[in-house]
Amino acid sequence: MSITPGGTAFPRTAAASRSAVPADVDLEPAVDLEFGTMSYRLLNRHAELDDTLAGEIAGLLARIR
Structure with missing residues (x-):
């Protein structure tokens, strides 16, 4: 999922893209x-x-599902 403050879609963070966060x-x-x-x-x-x-x-965060 992307964070969408103010209706603007943002790509997943660097942590998510390198699998630090599921x-x-x-x-x-x-x-x-x-x-x-x-x-x-x-x-x-x-x-x-x-x-x-x-x-x-x-x-x-890695354990949250």
Whole structure:
């Protein structure tokens, strides 16, 4: 699926195109999860935004069906 903000279709992200995220994952809520986590960490400053977080989120998204 493509994310379609404002009615404009966007191609799947680089992560999806290289199979880091399964093709059947709806990217709109996946992006919300990603940015929600990043925003929470930035606002509360309770943990770093780093490669470990990126890997954990990618792993969680890969298990969503």
